[in-house]
Structures are given as structure tokens and as C-alpha cells.
Amino acid sequence: QLQLVESGGGLVQPGGSLRLSCAVFGYTADNYIIGWFRQAPGKEREGVSCISTNDRSTYYADSVKGRFTISRDKFLNTVDLQMNNLKPEDTAVYYCAADQWPICGTTQYEYNYWGQGTQVTVSS
Numbered sequence: 528q529l530q531l532v533e534s535g536g537g538l539v540q541p542g543g544s545l546r547l548s549c550a551v552f553g554y555t556a557d558n559y560i561i562g563w564f565r566q567a568p569g570k571e572r573e574g575v576s577c578i579s580t581n582d583r584s585t586y587y588a589d590s591v592k593g594r595f596t597i598s599r600d601k602f603l604n605t606v607d608l609q610m611n612n613l614k615p616e617d618t619a620v621y622y623c624a625a626d627q628w629p630i631c632g633t634t635q636y637e638y639n640y641w642g643q644g645t646q647v648t649v650s651s
Contacts, residue, residue: 529553529640531623536645539613545647547608549623554604557581558629561606562638563597565619565647572622576608577631586631591617613649620644 530552539545549561562577576597577586585597596609606623624638632638 529559529625531625531640531642533621533623533642533645536621536647538648538650540651541614541649543613543649544609544611545613547610547621547623547645547647549606549608549642551604551606551623551625554580554625558627559625560584560628560631560638561599562586562624562632563606563608564622564624564635564638565617566622566644567619570619572635574633574635575621577633578606579629579631581629583629584631586633588633610647613647615649617647618649619647621647 532550535547559580563575564572566572578597578599594612599606622644623642625640626638
């Protein structure tokens with residue numbers, strides 16, 4: 528049973544940066560995918576980025592390519608999302624999710640384990 532805990536959200540001005548971190552507990556194998564999703568008010572939850580623990584697969588949504596970077600610390604069992612050049616449309620609750628697959632999934636239906644979410648607000 529995996530447990531995921533996000534941290535690092537907050538308020539930032541347009542053009543600024545934030546770094547989100549997802550701590551993964553109960554991880555025992557190598558074929559997991561860890562994804563970041565976001566959900567803005569009135570909108571569906573959308574996939575932002577993903578990384579596989581076998582280091583064979585990464586994914587970025589078109590809307591964040593070139594601005595967001597996902598990384599994994601194998602020893603700390605954390606997955607970070609570095610978000611640069613943030614825009615007001617990036618405002619949402621960001622969730623960390625995981626499941627046991629060898630290749631990144633891009634939809635929420637491919638993940639069974641979820642964190643509680645962290646708010647990111649981009650506003651001047």
C-alpha cells in the first residue's frame with residue numbers, strides 16, 4: 528500500500544518558480560509510475576507530468592513542456608516537480624499519484640494511489 532504526501536505549494540507571481548515534492552511511502556518494487564496531476568475549479572483533473580521508477584518513461588503535458596521538470600530521488604523516495612515561468616493558468620490544486628505500471632500513464636484513471644493535494648496559485 529503506497530502513501531503519498533505532497534509539499535511545496537504556495538502563492539507566486541507570474542513568471543516565478545515553485546518546486547513541488549512528493550514523498551512516497553511503502554514503495555517496494557521498481558515498476559512504479561509517479562505522476563503529477565492538477566485540477567482547477569470547474570475543470571477536470573489533468574495529467575501534468577510523470578516519471579517511471581525504471582527510468583524508462585517520462586511524460587509532460589504540452590502546456591508545461593519547457594517550463595516544468597520532473598525528477599526522482601531514488602534514495603529519498605521523492606519525486607519533485609520544478610515549475611518555472613509560471614502562468615496564471617497553472618493555478619490549481621496539484622496532486623501526486625502512483626501505481627504499478629512500467630510506462631507512464633497520462634490519465635487519472637491509470638492511478639490508484641493519491642496524495643492529498645497542494646494548492647498552487649499564480650497571481651500578481
